[in-house]
Amino acid sequence: MYKDKKCVIVLSGGLDSSTVAYWAKSQGYQIYPIVFKYGQIAVKEVYAAKKIAENLGTSIKIVDFSALKDIFQTSSLVNRDIALSGEFSEAIIVPFRNAIFLSVAVAYAATVGANEIFYGAHDSDVAFYPDCRRDFYEAFEKAAQLGTNSNISISAPYMGKEKTDLVKAATKLNVPLELTWSCYTDGEQHCGQCESCINRKKAFQKANIADLTKYEY
Amino acid sequence: MYKDKKCVIVLSGGLDSSTVAYWAKSQGYQIYPIVFKYGQIAVKEVYAAKKIAENLGTSIKIVDFSALKDIFQTSSLVNRDIALSGEFSEAIIVPFRNAIFLSVAVAYAATVGANEIFYGAHDSDVAFYPDCRRDFYEAFEKAAQLGTNSNISISAPYMGKEKTDLVKAATKLNVPLELTWSCYTDGEQHCGQCESCINRKKAFQKANIADLTKYEY
Numbered sequence: 255m256y257k258d259k260k261c262v263i264v265l266s267g268g269l270d271s272s273t274v275a276y277w278a279k280s281q282g283y284q285i286y287p288i289v290f291k292y293g294q295i296a297v298k299e300v301y302a303a304k305k306i307a308e309n310l311g312t313s314i315k316i317v318d319f320s321a322l323k324d325i326f327q328t329s330s331l332v333n334r335d336i337a338l339s340g341e342f343s344e345a346i347i348v349p350f351r352n353a354i355f356l357s358v359a360v361a362y363a364a365t366v367g368a369n370e371i372f373y374g375a376h377d378s379d380v381a382f383y384p385d386c387r388r389d390f391y392e393a394f395e396k397a398a399q400l401g402t403n404s405n406i407s408i409s410a411p412y413m414g415k416e417k418t419d420l421v422k423a424a425t426k427l428n429v430p431l432e433l434t435w436s437c438y439t440d441g442e443q444h445c446g447q448c449e450s451c452i453n454r455k456k457a458f459q460k461a462n463i464a465d466l467t468k469y470e471y
Numbered sequence: 472m473y474k475d476k477k478c479v480i481v482l483s484g485g486l487d488s489s490t491v492a493y494w495a496k497s498q499g500y501q502i503y504p505i506v507f508k509y510g511q512i513a514v515k516e517v518y519a520a521k522k523i524a525e526n527l528g529t530s531i532k533i534v535d536f537s538a539l540k541d542i543f544q545t546s547s548l549v550n551r552d553i554a555l556s557g558e559f560s561e562a563i564i565v566p567f568r569n570a571i572f573l574s575v576a577v578a579y580a581a582t583v584g585a586n587e588i589f590y591g592a593h594d595s596d597v598a599f600y601p602d603c604r605r606d607f608y609e610a611f612e613k614a615a616q617l618g619t620n621s622n623i624s625i626s627a628p629y630m631g632k633e634k635t636d637l638v639k640a641a642t643k644l645n646v647p648l649e650l651t652w653s654c655y656t657d658g659e660q661h662c663g664q665c666e667s668c669i670n671r672k673k674a675f676q677k678a679n680i681a682d683l684t685k686y687e688y
Contacts, residue, residue, distance in 0.1 A: 315542070321535040325579050349581035350574055353618050357571040362542050364566035385618040393617050397610035401570050401602040 260284045260368035262359045264352075265314065267302030268436045269429075269454060270374030270412070273420045276427040277411055278372055279310055286366050288315040288359055292351070293323025293332045295440050302435035309430055317358060326351075331438055338438055338448045342382045346438075346449060352385035353394060360398045360406060375410035378417040378453065388413050417453060418460040425463055432466060446471040477501045477585035479576045481569075482531065484519030485653045486646075486671060487591035487629070490637045493644040494628055495589055496527055503583050505532040505576055509568070510540025510549045512657050519652035526647055534575060543568075548655055555655055555665045559599045563655075563666060569602035570611060577615045577623060592627035595634040595670065605630050634670060635677040642680055649683060663688040 261278050265271045265287040278285055287310070289303040300316060307314035323332055330336035330345040339346070352373065359371045375386035384390060388410070395408040412420055424431055436454045437444040444451050446469030458465035478495055482488045482504040495502055504527070506520040517533060524531035540549055547553035547562040556563070569590065576588045596603035605627070612625040629637055641648055653671045654661040661668050663686030675682035 317542075318538040319536060322575070322578070325532070325534075325575065325582055328582055349578045350615065350618055351578070353614065354571070354574040354578065357567055357574045358539070358542065361539070361566040361568070361571065365542055365545055384620040387617065390614060390617040393610060393614035397570065397607060397614050398567065400604065400607040400610050401567055403601040 259370065260286060260366060261370040261372055262286045262288055262363045262366070262368045264355045264359050264371070264373040265289050265303045265306060266374065267299035267304075267306060267434060268374070268450075269424060269431065269434050269457070270376060270417070270420055271303075272306045272431075272434045273424040273427065273429050274372050274374045274411055275306060275310055276429045277423065280427055283370075285310055285312050286315065286362065286368055287312065288317060288355075288362055290317045290319050290355055290358075292319045292348070292354075293326055295331060295334060296435065296438050298437075298440055299435045302433055305433045306430070309433060315362060319354075322354070340447055340449055340452050342449055347383065350385060352390075356391070356394055356398075356408060360402060360408075363406060364402060364404070369404075369406055371406065371408045373408075373410055374412065376412040376415050376417060376420060378457075386410075416460075417457040421457045421461040421463055425461075436467075441470055443468040443470050445469070476587065477503060477583060478587040478589055479503045479505060479580045479583070479585045481572045481576050481588070481590040482506050482520045482523060483591065484516035484521075484523060484651060485591070485667070486641060486648065486651050486674075487593060487634070487637055488520075489523045489646050489648075489651045490641040490644065491589050491591045491628055492523060492527055493646045494640065497644055500587075502527055502529050503532065503579065503585055504529065505534060505572075505579055507534045507536050507572055507575070509536045509565070509571075510543055512548060512551060513652065513655050515654075515657055516652045519650055522650045523647070526650060532579060536571075539571070557664055557666060557669055559666055564600065567602060569607075573608070573611055573615075573625060577619060577625075580623060581619060581621070586621075586623055588623065588625045590625075590627050591629065593629040593632050593634060593637060595674075603627075633677075634674040638674045638678040638680055642678075653684075658687055660685040660687050662686070
């Protein structure tokens, strides 16, 4: 039904945003993925996103925002002096990160002539990450429409679903999960101990789907 | 009344944002200015902003977002292949630029512990630039509050005023206007012919205040 419509997807190279990208492909969208280097320790996710885009038959816009590293120094995803935790902690939050990414996605959409932006927020994030909530992206969409004088749409197709539902969807959509990177560290393999690895493990377990990810622990 | 409160100011080095910065100083704010390199031809504005910040007794955060140059290729402020015009044209618009800057300002505010963000939008911009309108920044403020789970405030202190009123205010506030840079080009002096130079000239004329800016034409 959306045949030939263009969309911009904020692709992080993780399981969630990759599933969103394959969902959009299944809906017939022309996909313009965008990924950001923002000083994250897990820079491997950028290369994962690139591979996912190639696998989708498109190319990715890699935006080098390494200048944000200083500004994001309060987050353990950027600052190696702050310990990473296996459970959610305030230190994991990268302040207003999704808004920065979505703002650039809006500008990119204007440049490529896309009218829809998708990102990977879902219900399992809602309790912890304010910029993964529906009321946030709805308010942001309104600001984007006013700020560009357009009817641009911003949404999270898996809002209302849990991460385990994304694992199920990814399996149905044949997402090459082996190419995705969820870990907050920059090891050879997923560490298996950070919050993101633990959430990934749990989501597979709950979905009762074999997790082929290689974890250090 | 605002003594010792911190604010982040999106400072472009032009007349408007510089006036906002001096206004904030007059109100007793501790000022955290931020400026962006985004591939603009007028990179001189970044150095103007740096001087303004020094003059205010503070230091500026210069964010190198040169990676945006590609994404902003539709704008004559970035792409030298698009002619600059003396009157407003759609090609001047840098899509959603203020939202990108404000998003980063929100993250910076979280890092430095500021609760207010000011930018230089005013009524003379309203007809042309959607991201200089009150309804835009009010919607954006709501998104910022939801996306950071805070009561961060975003406003444009000179909304409701014309550019000529900013020239009058700048004079009263002793803004060193000779340090500001409004021109969209990168000449030795202000070109005097681009939309921004023409607006600057008109604002001084209408305010009946001597314009000491050196213009090429």
